Amino acid sequence: MKVAVFSAKKYDQTSFADWADPSLEFSFFDGPLDPQSAKLTQGYAAVCVFVNDDLSAPVLTELKAAGVGMIALRCAGFNNVDVAAAKELDLRVARVPAYSPEAVAEHTVAMILCLNRKLHKAYNRVRDDNFALDGLLGFNLHGKTAGLVGTGRIGAATAKILLGFGMELLCYDIQVNDELVKAGVRYVPLEELWTKSDLISLHCPLNPQTQHMINADSLALMKDGVMLINTSRGGLIDTKAVIKALKSRKIGHLGLDVYEQEADLFFQDLSGQxxxxxxxxRLLTFPNVLITGHQAFFTQEALQQICQVTSDNLLAFKANRLSGNEL
Incomplete structure (x- = not known):
């Protein structure tokens, strides 16, 4: 079965070569799937796409006209997919619901530690033979309160790490994780989480209910100097409101692995442009902001799981059966 893989980087090609089923025939396209590139899918039974590919109704219609029957997401989130249009067009959509949640959780904690202890600044200072400690003062995580929005697999993995630091954890989710409750976390309303947390980390999906959940109103409820971390989806944050909060020092530290308009920036080298x-x-001008280019998922273990589950989803479509990962 022929599969067109969009937004494909060298590591994607290597991963699929190493871990995908050899009966699948992949063609790799470096560019994203959009209304123009959708015309390249003639003769392919399926497409394989990533977080910033365009799967709006016009693109799905183009895919259907080209003969595509299956959309394999090599990610967990599906906010970029018009699911209703896909069902109307009888296009199967399957995702990778979980891939090494520890990868994203560990990156989240790495951002927390780097921002708090200013490791990025210290690294540059020492390379310039500057060993002064002025401006590098941090705080103990032990005894502080962390608020986690979303306690699915990634949020739960993050909670377990932060509990190990001796932090008090406040959590919000529409579904309570009993294992976390037994471990000592407390589920609270969002307003209480905003108000009482020294550190807030987002681990929820992007949908109409969570779009811009970090906004001027929610920021006003937070502690002065709060640390805010987002390794989920950029649209959870109203970036302009966050910039105002940085300027007023409402936000003391900001860590972003995602950005609302990242499709035009991330996963490519723009150093010469x-x-x-x-x-x-404007975000990059703040000394207390740390941004990484959507790399929280990027571990060997995660790539292997992504390829294997994506391969299984494609094989299920080929055999006219369900994999269990369909939307």
Whole structure:
């Protein structure tokens, strides 16, 4: 079965070569899936896409006209998919519901530690033979209160690590994780989480209910100097409101692995180009902001699981059966 893989980087090609089923025939396209590139899918039974590919109704219609019957997401989130349109067009959509949640959780904690102890600044200072400690003062995580929004597999993995630091954990989710409750976390309403947390980390999906959940109103409820971490989806945050909160020092530390307009930036080398996104460039001017390019998932274990589950989803479609990962 022929599969067109979009937004494919070298590591994707290597991963599929190592771990995907050899009966699947992959063609790799470096660019994203969009209304123009959808025309390249003629003759393919399926497409394989990532977080910033365009799966709106017009693109899905183009895929259907080209003969595509299956959309394999090599990610857990599906906010970029018009699911209703896919069902209407009888296009099967399957995702990778979980891949090494520890990878994202560990990256989350790495951002927390780096921001708090200013490791990025210390690294540059020492390379310049500057060993002064002024401006590098941090705080103990032990005894502080962390608020986790979302306690699915990634949120739960993050909670277990933070509990190990001796932090008090406040959590919010529409579904309570009994294992975490037994471990000592407390589920509270969002308003209480905003108000009482020294550190807030987002681990929930992006949907109409969570879009811009971090906004001027929620930020106003937070402690002065709060640390905010987002390794989930960029649209959870109203970036302009966050910039105002950084300027007023409401936010003391900001860690982002995702960005609302990242589709035009992330997963490519733009070092020789002029970035025209003024909002993103404004974020980079703050010394207490740490941004990584959607790399929280990026471990060997996660890539292996992504490829294997994606392969299984494609094989299930080929055999006219369900894998259990369909939307």
């Amino acid at each position: 002029l970035i025209e996104d003024e909002v993103f460039k």
